[in-house]
Amino acid sequence: MKPTITLTGDTTFNHDQVNNPVHYNHSGIECIEAIEAMTENMSGATSPHASNVLKYLWRHEYKNGLEDLEKAEWYLSRLKKRYKEIHK
DSSP: OOOOOSSSSEEEEEETTSSSSSSGEEEEEHHHHHHHHHTTSOOOTTTHHHHHHHHHHHHHHTTTTTHHHHHHHHHHHHHHHHHHHHTO
């Protein structure tokens, strides 16, 4: 059974934390759909890092704040390192 969440005011809805977490849905766009579109033609060497950068930026205001921004920065640093290695 999905837990019921009540937002400010009288708005109540059922929420599925596994299949549709609030912190991965902004303005009707799912983070996974944005990641898939962004990485569709990227190399396997860099797409995991780019995916994680987007994921942590996407959710930072809704989940872990500064910690998520620091994780995004960590993955961006890895992405830059991989990119430089590939494009010497």
